[in-house]
Amino acid sequence: MAAKGTKGNPSKEVLEEFGGGILKQVEQGKNPKFIATARTKSNIIYDNKKGYLSLGRATEERNFLNIAQTKRFMQTMAIAAKCHKFVNENLHTSIRGLFYQLKYSLGEDVDENIFNEQAESNPLIEDLEVALGLKREELNLNANRKGLLAGNFKVMDKFGEEKLEIDASKMGRSGWAIPSDVDNDIEFVDIKAKYVLVVEKNAVWQRLNEDGLWKKENMILLSPEGQASRGTRRIIRKFADQGLPVYVFNDGDVWGWYIYWTIKTGSINLAYIGKDVATPEARFLGVTMSDIDRYDFLKNMTMKVKDVDLKRVQEMLGYEWINRHEEWVNELKLVLKNKTKIEQDALQGPRLTFISDYVKEKIKNKDFLP
């Protein structure tokens, strides 16, 4: 990772150093090139000590005079130049917005566009992130936004000319919407909450929010609203960095469990920033297959799994970060045996507030899966 200075704009400096280096090579009559850590499958490693997916040491050279790479090299330079412009202007856009700026740059007179499809530009943005040691958020490229939370802490959002203090305990029924970028010009202060509870579904988040569970338990109640976005994974990591335990409460099926593992160990897609978006300290609160034995009424609430679930169970049994935990192997084998799954919503069966009591009991008894 490139060192970030404490003053000036670090992204600007890193981009200029990168561009200057390329320019120097051209001026010296050399074949311009740069080095990026390889994001190939074989270079994605799970390190048991670290507890997350990250890239290994293999690197790849991108150079201009390799015919197979010439176009992509040019494209990457065009992306870097645009990001440099965005950083200088102090303006942000999405990777779709970047794509259209690149499409515009060449204009109508050139027969070939720099890019025809966004699918071409996306991997090159990742190339650049890796080569520069900067996340796309630091290149002023916003990722998709998703996720909400409530809890006892404050957000200091330096937004444009203003510095806003947002109290995440005063957001009522809505909660505070987790933004795309939770790192730059934003700070989380006055954190009084003692832990973080991640709840897969927004509807369940609403239920627990209404019960005031985050107040009673003094926790941060967070919903990724399905699979967690970059911003949501990053904010969970940041809370863990503050020493807050993270507990995850999802559906009791391969999809809910996959969302958990993505939060905990990261994902293959984001292995190149694994350290920043994975939270190996996270623990799984439920729903587990063993809950079905413990809470009798759940037996009548299960659903039959489909073939695609069973296939996914087999895949999960093959992941070393999962199959090293006996508890998880048991869970997965129970799915294969009983062929059932159970939604977190089902815990509202006996009475709406039962779902809050379920969470409290699990927390009290430290009844988690690793």
Next chain:
Amino acid sequence: MAAKGTKGNPSKEVLEEFGGGILKQVEQGKNPKFIATARTKSNIIYDNKKGYLSLGRATEERNFLNIAQTKRFMQTMAIAAKCHKFVNENLHTSIRGLFYQLKYSLGEDVDENIFNEQAESNPLIEDLEVALGLKREELNLNANRKGLLAGNFKVMDKFGEEKLEIDASKMGRSGWAIPSDVDNDIEFVDIKAKYVLVVEKNAVWQRLNEDGLWKKENMILLSPEGQASRGTRRIIRKFADQGLPVYVFNDGDVWGWYIYWTIKTGSINLAYIGKDVATPEARFLGVTMSDIDRYDFLKNMTMKVKDVDLKRVQEMLGYEWINRHEEWVNELKLVLKNKTKIEQDALQGPRLTFISDYVKEKIKNKDFLP
């Protein structure tokens, strides 16, 4: 629609009157029944004067002793009883949560569940909404939440024990998350904004928010984040009721336009509450096919349409609420002729802030489609 009292809990009273009526019929040895406005296709009408899709006058009788209806009648009563309980407890849940409560009610000793699939309970909830003249939000059933906004006004959210004042102009990069229910125990006060701009995509909302467009223009900047949820459609209607003009800025394709028409005239699915969720006053700001002629650079930004787009164009040409507008017939025919579409993101092509200037110019020139 049932009249709602000004004191007491109106939903509770309506539900008790409904239940009492059914009980009385049983006690009198009659075949218990109730009347619901028919939600069949033939009873969904577009009234040009009203400007939205709603139900006609056809009604359907639901009665217990009609064998085809017995189970559904019993199911509807079970739903009403649960909603009565939720209203009494002053607790909310999702329709999924309701489904699990119903599944629980009968317990394990009965071979047949009240419901096996949520697909069975959903239409009966609508039956009940229609029969009672209450929206599901008034039955304490939350719909899916989606959508964000920022602007000069305040939200008074009576949430549980607290009464929170949320300033929608102090929400920074995130915006205020539009909740499922924007009617009960919630008020919008101190509305200083002059109009509402609806922006299809969250990424574009972020761009315009960063430009401070809602401050400069003194408007409410709102994104449904794709197709508008019930809560988002309802809040747009409520702003229009306050006299605020509503302008919609979506992709220039059949899907973006469909999102516009759903906001404007409502949808077939929600025709039974059409009046409350449609905003016939809404106008379409862009992106239009004619924009491609006006803004020269857009010619290089278009994408080819697919067969499914062309099929959808033909469908839209068949809707009387669309084909009565010459301007829209022209737009749709241009798609058939040129076979192109254009995303709203493309307006960031020349420079990131161009998209704000595009909006301002359209607003200034009142350059809208009906």
